[in-house]
Amino acid sequence: MKKILFLTGDFTEDYETMVPFQMLEMVGYTVHAVCPDKKKGDTVKTAIHDFEGDQTYTEKPGHNFALNYSFDDVKAEQYDGLVIAGGRAPEYLRLNKQVIDIVKHFFTENKPVAAICHGIQILTAAGVVKGRKLTAYPAVGPEVTLAGGEYQNIAVDEAYVDGNLVTSPAWPAHPKFIAEFLKVMGAKIQI
Template identity: 55%
Template structure:
Protein backbone atom coordinates (compact mmCIF):
# COMPACT_ATOMS: atom_id res chain seq x y z
CA UNK A 1 0.00 0.00 0.00
CA UNK A 2 1.49 3.37 -0.95
CA UNK A 3 2.22 5.90 1.78
CA UNK A 4 -0.55 8.35 2.58
CA UNK A 5 -0.26 12.01 3.43
CA UNK A 6 -2.00 12.97 6.67
CA UNK A 7 -2.87 16.44 7.93
CA UNK A 8 -2.79 16.99 11.71
CA UNK A 9 -4.26 20.26 12.98
CA UNK A 10 -2.96 21.27 16.41
CA UNK A 11 -2.72 24.29 18.69
CA UNK A 12 -1.27 25.38 22.00
CA UNK A 13 -2.09 23.05 24.87
CA UNK A 14 -3.07 20.16 22.67
CA UNK A 15 -2.88 17.01 24.78
CA UNK A 16 0.75 15.84 24.68
CA UNK A 17 0.16 12.11 24.16
CA UNK A 18 -2.67 12.74 21.70
CA UNK A 19 -0.38 14.65 19.37
CA UNK A 20 2.94 12.88 19.93
CA UNK A 21 1.79 9.26 19.81
CA UNK A 22 -0.46 9.41 16.71
CA UNK A 23 2.17 11.46 14.90
CA UNK A 24 4.87 8.88 15.67
CA UNK A 25 2.63 5.86 15.00
CA UNK A 26 1.55 7.18 11.60
CA UNK A 27 5.19 7.80 10.68
CA UNK A 28 6.03 4.27 11.83
CA UNK A 29 3.30 2.95 9.52
CA UNK A 30 5.07 4.65 6.62
CA UNK A 31 2.84 7.69 6.17
CA UNK A 32 3.84 11.34 6.10
CA UNK A 33 2.19 13.68 8.60
CA UNK A 34 2.03 17.44 8.13
CA UNK A 35 1.53 19.21 11.46
CA UNK A 36 -0.04 22.66 11.23
CA UNK A 37 -1.52 25.33 13.46
CA UNK A 38 -3.40 28.45 12.30
CA UNK A 39 -1.17 31.50 11.90
CA UNK A 40 1.99 29.50 12.61
CA UNK A 41 4.76 28.43 10.27
CA UNK A 42 6.97 25.40 9.81
CA UNK A 43 9.74 25.42 12.39
CA UNK A 44 7.62 27.03 15.11
CA UNK A 45 6.50 25.18 18.21
CA UNK A 46 3.26 24.79 20.09
CA UNK A 47 3.02 24.01 23.80
CA UNK A 48 1.42 20.74 24.85
CA UNK A 49 -0.38 19.79 28.04
CA UNK A 50 -0.33 16.43 29.82
CA UNK A 51 -3.69 15.31 31.13
CA UNK A 52 -3.99 12.49 33.61
CA UNK A 53 -6.70 10.66 35.49
CA UNK A 54 -5.70 10.75 39.15
CA UNK A 55 -8.99 10.12 40.94
CA UNK A 56 -10.40 13.65 40.87
CA UNK A 57 -13.73 14.69 39.40
CA UNK A 58 -11.92 15.63 36.20
CA UNK A 59 -8.48 15.16 34.71
CA UNK A 60 -5.45 17.09 35.90
CA UNK A 61 -3.26 19.15 33.60
CA UNK A 62 0.49 19.72 33.59
CA UNK A 63 2.74 21.50 31.09
CA UNK A 64 4.01 19.07 28.49
CA UNK A 65 6.61 19.34 25.74
CA UNK A 66 7.11 21.70 22.84
CA UNK A 67 5.82 20.15 19.63
CA UNK A 68 7.44 21.15 16.34
CA UNK A 69 5.23 22.20 13.44
CA UNK A 70 6.65 20.89 10.18
CA UNK A 71 4.33 22.71 7.77
CA UNK A 72 3.04 26.28 7.50
CA UNK A 73 -0.73 26.54 7.86
CA UNK A 74 -1.08 29.05 5.03
CA UNK A 75 0.63 26.75 2.50
CA UNK A 76 -1.58 23.68 2.84
CA UNK A 77 -3.91 22.49 0.11
CA UNK A 78 -6.50 20.19 1.62
CA UNK A 79 -6.79 18.25 -1.64
CA UNK A 80 -3.21 17.00 -1.11
CA UNK A 81 -4.20 14.98 1.96
CA UNK A 82 -5.58 11.47 2.38
CA UNK A 83 -6.71 11.86 5.99
CA UNK A 84 -7.07 14.24 8.94
CA UNK A 85 -6.21 13.88 12.63
CA UNK A 86 -7.67 16.20 15.31
CA UNK A 87 -6.01 15.63 18.71
CA UNK A 88 -7.65 16.67 21.96
CA UNK A 89 -6.67 18.74 24.95
CA UNK A 90 -7.63 22.39 25.20
CA UNK A 91 -6.62 23.32 21.64
CA UNK A 92 -9.97 22.28 20.09
CA UNK A 93 -11.72 24.96 22.18
CA UNK A 94 -10.12 27.71 20.11
CA UNK A 95 -9.39 25.81 16.89
CA UNK A 96 -13.14 25.34 16.41
CA UNK A 97 -13.51 29.12 16.26
CA UNK A 98 -11.25 29.38 13.19
CA UNK A 99 -13.33 29.30 10.00
CA UNK A 100 -10.30 28.08 8.01
CA UNK A 101 -10.06 24.99 10.22
CA UNK A 102 -13.79 24.33 9.84
CA UNK A 103 -13.53 24.65 6.05
CA UNK A 104 -10.72 22.07 6.02
CA UNK A 105 -12.82 19.66 8.11
CA UNK A 106 -15.89 20.11 5.89
CA UNK A 107 -13.84 19.59 2.73
CA UNK A 108 -12.31 16.37 4.10
CA UNK A 109 -15.74 15.22 5.27
CA UNK A 110 -17.42 15.91 1.92
CA UNK A 111 -14.66 13.93 0.19
CA UNK A 112 -15.24 11.06 2.68
CA UNK A 113 -11.56 11.01 3.62
CA UNK A 114 -10.67 9.38 6.95
CA UNK A 115 -11.00 11.75 9.89
CA UNK A 116 -9.75 10.84 13.36
CA UNK A 117 -10.71 12.93 16.39
CA UNK A 118 -9.73 11.99 19.93
CA UNK A 119 -10.76 13.32 23.34
CA UNK A 120 -11.94 16.94 22.82
CA UNK A 121 -11.06 16.81 19.10
CA UNK A 122 -14.73 16.11 18.21
CA UNK A 123 -15.52 19.67 19.36
CA UNK A 124 -14.07 20.74 16.02
CA UNK A 125 -16.32 18.25 14.20
CA UNK A 126 -19.32 19.66 16.05
CA UNK A 127 -18.42 23.23 15.04
CA UNK A 128 -17.93 22.10 11.43
CA UNK A 129 -21.44 20.58 11.51
CA UNK A 130 -20.38 17.18 10.18
CA UNK A 131 -21.71 14.87 12.92
CA UNK A 132 -25.41 14.53 12.08
CA UNK A 133 -26.09 10.79 12.31
CA UNK A 134 -22.48 9.97 13.20
CA UNK A 135 -21.77 7.69 16.17
CA UNK A 136 -18.97 9.01 18.41
CA UNK A 137 -17.16 8.11 21.61
CA UNK A 138 -15.45 11.34 22.68
CA UNK A 139 -14.25 12.37 26.10
CA UNK A 140 -17.46 12.39 28.21
CA UNK A 141 -17.37 16.17 28.71
CA UNK A 142 -18.04 16.52 24.96
CA UNK A 143 -21.09 14.21 24.99
CA UNK A 144 -23.69 17.03 25.26
CA UNK A 145 -22.20 18.79 22.23
CA UNK A 146 -22.25 15.57 20.20
CA UNK A 147 -25.92 15.01 21.00
CA UNK A 148 -26.88 18.63 20.29
CA UNK A 149 -25.16 18.41 16.89
CA UNK A 150 -27.23 15.39 15.84
CA UNK A 151 -24.56 12.81 16.54
CA UNK A 152 -25.07 9.72 18.66
CA UNK A 153 -22.98 8.26 21.45
CA UNK A 154 -21.29 4.89 21.45
CA UNK A 155 -20.32 4.47 25.07
CA UNK A 156 -18.07 1.79 26.50
CA UNK A 157 -17.82 0.86 30.16
CA UNK A 158 -14.07 0.61 30.51
CA UNK A 159 -10.97 2.74 30.93
CA UNK A 160 -11.32 4.91 27.81
CA UNK A 161 -9.61 2.31 25.63
CA UNK A 162 -12.13 1.95 22.78
CA UNK A 163 -12.57 3.73 19.48
CA UNK A 164 -15.75 4.13 17.46
CA UNK A 165 -15.86 4.06 13.66
CA UNK A 166 -18.84 5.63 11.92
CA UNK A 167 -18.39 5.76 8.17
CA UNK A 168 -15.10 7.57 7.51
CA UNK A 169 -14.90 9.12 11.01
CA UNK A 170 -13.18 7.50 13.99
CA UNK A 171 -13.40 8.95 17.49
CA UNK A 172 -11.97 7.92 20.84
CA UNK A 173 -12.31 9.28 24.39
CA UNK A 174 -8.68 9.79 25.45
CA UNK A 175 -5.08 8.68 24.98
CA UNK A 176 -5.60 5.23 26.58
CA UNK A 177 -7.49 4.45 23.34
CA UNK A 178 -4.48 5.02 21.07
CA UNK A 179 -4.11 1.38 20.00
CA UNK A 180 -7.78 1.13 18.98
CA UNK A 181 -7.91 4.68 17.59
CA UNK A 182 -4.82 4.43 15.39
CA UNK A 183 -5.70 0.89 14.25
CA UNK A 184 -9.15 2.10 13.17
CA UNK A 185 -7.68 5.15 11.41
CA UNK A 186 -5.13 2.98 9.59
CA UNK A 187 -7.92 0.61 8.56
CA UNK A 188 -9.86 3.57 7.09
CA UNK A 189 -6.72 4.57 5.17
CA UNK A 190 -6.41 1.01 3.86
CA UNK A 191 -3.12 0.46 5.67
CA UNK A 192 -2.31 -3.02 6.89
CA UNK A 193 0.44 -3.85 9.34
CA UNK A 194 1.77 -7.37 9.15
CA UNK A 195 2.54 -9.12 12.43
Protein backbone atom coordinates in the same frame (compact mmCIF):
# COMPACT_ATOMS: atom_id res chain seq x y z
CA MET B 1 2.84 7.78 -0.44
CA LYS B 2 -0.32 8.83 1.40
CA LYS B 3 -0.40 12.16 3.21
CA ILE B 4 -2.13 12.92 6.48
CA LEU B 5 -3.01 16.35 7.80
CA PHE B 6 -2.51 16.48 11.57
CA LEU B 7 -4.31 19.35 13.30
CA THR B 8 -2.99 20.47 16.68
CA GLY B 9 -2.47 23.69 18.64
CA ASP B 10 -1.32 25.31 21.84
CA PHE B 11 -2.25 23.32 24.94
CA THR B 12 -3.17 20.29 22.94
CA GLU B 13 -2.93 17.09 24.97
CA ASP B 14 0.70 15.96 24.90
CA TYR B 15 0.14 12.25 24.26
CA GLU B 16 -2.67 12.93 21.79
CA THR B 17 -0.25 14.92 19.67
CA MET B 18 3.09 13.18 20.13
CA VAL B 19 1.98 9.55 20.00
CA PRO B 20 -0.35 9.53 16.95
CA PHE B 21 2.03 11.77 15.01
CA GLN B 22 4.94 9.40 15.66
CA MET B 23 2.88 6.25 15.07
CA LEU B 24 1.61 7.48 11.70
CA GLU B 25 5.09 8.47 10.58
CA MET B 26 6.41 5.12 11.80
CA VAL B 27 4.15 3.21 9.39
CA GLY B 28 5.29 5.36 6.47
CA TYR B 29 2.75 8.15 6.03
CA THR B 30 3.80 11.71 5.31
CA VAL B 31 2.25 13.59 8.25
CA HIS B 32 1.96 17.37 8.18
CA ALA B 33 1.46 18.73 11.71
CA VAL B 34 -0.08 22.19 11.53
CA CYS B 35 -1.66 24.91 13.64
CA PRO B 36 -3.41 28.09 12.45
CA ASP B 37 -1.22 31.20 12.53
CA LYS B 38 1.94 29.09 12.86
CA LYS B 39 4.59 28.04 10.40
CA LYS B 40 6.90 25.08 9.89
CA GLY B 41 9.42 25.05 12.75
CA ASP B 42 7.17 26.92 15.18
CA THR B 43 6.14 25.01 18.29
CA VAL B 44 2.92 24.45 20.18
CA LYS B 45 2.89 23.98 23.91
CA THR B 46 1.30 20.77 25.07
CA ALA B 47 -0.39 19.79 28.32
CA ILE B 48 -0.41 16.41 30.01
CA HIS B 49 -3.89 15.35 31.08
CA ASP B 50 -4.10 12.52 33.55
CA PHE B 51 -6.76 10.63 35.44
CA GLU B 52 -5.79 10.68 39.11
CA GLY B 53 -9.07 10.07 40.91
CA ASP B 54 -10.46 13.61 40.68
CA GLN B 55 -13.83 14.46 39.16
CA THR B 56 -12.06 15.46 35.94
CA TYR B 57 -8.57 15.12 34.50
CA THR B 58 -5.61 17.03 35.89
CA GLU B 59 -3.42 19.20 33.70
CA LYS B 60 0.35 19.61 33.85
CA PRO B 61 2.85 21.25 31.47
CA GLY B 62 3.91 19.00 28.61
CA HIS B 63 6.50 19.29 25.89
CA ASN B 64 6.95 21.78 23.09
CA PHE B 65 5.95 20.08 19.85
CA ALA B 66 7.58 21.34 16.64
CA LEU B 67 5.25 21.76 13.68
CA ASN B 68 6.65 20.38 10.44
CA TYR B 69 4.43 22.25 7.98
CA SER B 70 2.95 25.73 7.64
CA PHE B 71 -0.81 26.05 8.10
CA ASP B 72 -1.06 28.65 5.35
CA ASP B 73 0.33 26.12 2.85
CA VAL B 74 -2.37 23.50 3.55
CA LYS B 75 -4.52 22.47 0.59
CA ALA B 76 -7.03 19.95 1.94
CA GLU B 77 -7.47 18.24 -1.43
CA GLN B 78 -3.82 17.09 -1.29
CA TYR B 79 -4.39 14.94 1.82
CA ASP B 80 -5.72 11.41 2.15
CA GLY B 81 -6.69 11.63 5.82
CA LEU B 82 -7.15 14.01 8.74
CA VAL B 83 -6.24 13.54 12.41
CA ILE B 84 -7.39 15.98 15.10
CA ALA B 85 -5.66 15.99 18.48
CA GLY B 86 -7.53 16.72 21.69
CA GLY B 87 -6.75 18.78 24.75
CA ARG B 88 -7.67 22.44 25.11
CA ALA B 89 -6.59 23.47 21.60
CA PRO B 90 -9.90 22.47 19.96
CA GLU B 91 -11.70 25.11 22.06
CA TYR B 92 -10.10 27.85 19.99
CA LEU B 93 -9.24 25.97 16.80
CA ARG B 94 -12.96 25.50 16.13
CA LEU B 95 -13.29 29.28 15.88
CA ASN B 96 -11.02 29.39 12.82
CA LYS B 97 -13.01 29.41 9.55
CA GLN B 98 -10.22 27.74 7.59
CA VAL B 99 -10.09 24.87 10.11
CA ILE B 100 -13.84 24.40 9.72
CA ASP B 101 -13.58 24.49 5.92
CA ILE B 102 -10.79 21.89 5.99
CA VAL B 103 -12.85 19.55 8.18
CA LYS B 104 -15.89 19.96 5.93
CA HIS B 105 -13.74 19.06 2.90
CA PHE B 106 -12.76 15.72 4.44
CA PHE B 107 -16.38 14.84 5.18
CA THR B 108 -17.69 16.04 1.81
CA GLU B 109 -15.07 13.89 0.06
CA ASN B 110 -15.63 10.97 2.49
CA LYS B 111 -11.93 10.86 3.38
CA PRO B 112 -10.73 9.17 6.59
CA VAL B 113 -10.95 11.34 9.73
CA ALA B 114 -9.74 10.51 13.23
CA ALA B 115 -10.49 12.73 16.23
CA ILE B 116 -9.76 12.08 19.87
CA CYS B 117 -10.99 13.49 23.18
CA HIS B 118 -11.86 17.20 22.83
CA GLY B 119 -10.88 17.14 19.15
CA ILE B 120 -14.50 16.21 18.52
CA GLN B 121 -15.40 19.82 19.42
CA ILE B 122 -14.02 20.81 16.02
CA LEU B 123 -16.27 18.26 14.33
CA THR B 124 -19.37 19.52 16.15
CA ALA B 125 -18.50 23.13 15.27
CA ALA B 126 -18.09 22.12 11.62
CA GLY B 127 -21.57 20.60 11.58
CA VAL B 128 -20.39 17.23 10.31
CA VAL B 129 -21.64 14.87 13.04
CA LYS B 130 -25.38 15.00 12.36
CA GLY B 131 -26.64 11.44 11.99
CA ARG B 132 -23.21 9.97 12.86
CA LYS B 133 -22.27 7.69 15.74
CA LEU B 134 -19.13 8.80 17.55
CA THR B 135 -17.49 9.14 20.90
CA ALA B 136 -15.48 11.83 22.66
CA TYR B 137 -14.25 12.75 26.10
CA PRO B 138 -17.45 12.39 28.19
CA ALA B 139 -17.65 16.15 28.90
CA VAL B 140 -17.95 16.68 25.12
CA GLY B 141 -20.82 14.17 24.84
CA PRO B 142 -23.54 16.81 25.23
CA GLU B 143 -22.00 18.79 22.33
CA VAL B 144 -22.17 15.69 20.14
CA THR B 145 -25.86 15.27 20.97
CA LEU B 146 -26.66 18.97 20.44
CA ALA B 147 -24.92 18.81 17.04
CA GLY B 148 -27.16 15.90 15.99
CA GLY B 149 -24.68 13.07 16.54
CA GLU B 150 -25.31 9.89 18.50
CA TYR B 151 -22.82 9.91 21.38
CA GLN B 152 -21.32 6.49 22.13
CA ASN B 153 -20.37 6.06 25.80
CA ILE B 154 -17.45 3.64 25.57
CA ALA B 155 -14.46 2.78 27.76
CA VAL B 156 -11.60 5.28 27.77
CA ASP B 157 -9.32 2.72 26.09
CA GLU B 158 -11.66 1.97 23.17
CA ALA B 159 -12.27 3.50 19.75
CA TYR B 160 -15.47 3.82 17.74
CA VAL B 161 -15.72 3.62 13.95
CA ASP B 162 -18.59 4.97 11.84
CA GLY B 163 -17.70 4.71 8.17
CA ASN B 164 -14.76 7.03 7.49
CA LEU B 165 -14.81 8.46 11.05
CA VAL B 166 -12.72 7.07 13.92
CA THR B 167 -13.15 8.61 17.39
CA SER B 168 -11.94 7.85 20.88
CA PRO B 169 -12.48 9.28 24.39
CA ALA B 170 -8.82 9.85 25.30
CA TRP B 171 -5.17 8.83 24.93
CA PRO B 172 -5.45 5.45 26.74
CA ALA B 173 -7.11 4.24 23.52
CA HIS B 174 -4.16 5.01 21.23
CA PRO B 175 -3.48 1.38 20.22
CA LYS B 176 -7.10 0.83 19.12
CA PHE B 177 -7.61 4.41 17.86
CA ILE B 178 -4.61 4.29 15.53
CA ALA B 179 -5.23 0.67 14.50
CA GLU B 180 -8.79 1.53 13.46
CA PHE B 181 -7.65 4.68 11.64
CA LEU B 182 -5.06 2.65 9.74
CA LYS B 183 -7.81 0.24 8.64
CA VAL B 184 -9.97 3.14 7.43
CA MET B 185 -6.92 4.50 5.58
CA GLY B 186 -6.60 1.13 3.85
CA ALA B 187 -3.27 0.19 5.46
CA LYS B 188 -2.20 -3.45 5.51
CA ILE B 189 0.30 -4.23 8.24
CA GLN B 190 1.88 -7.66 8.31
CA ILE B 191 3.80 -8.98 11.26
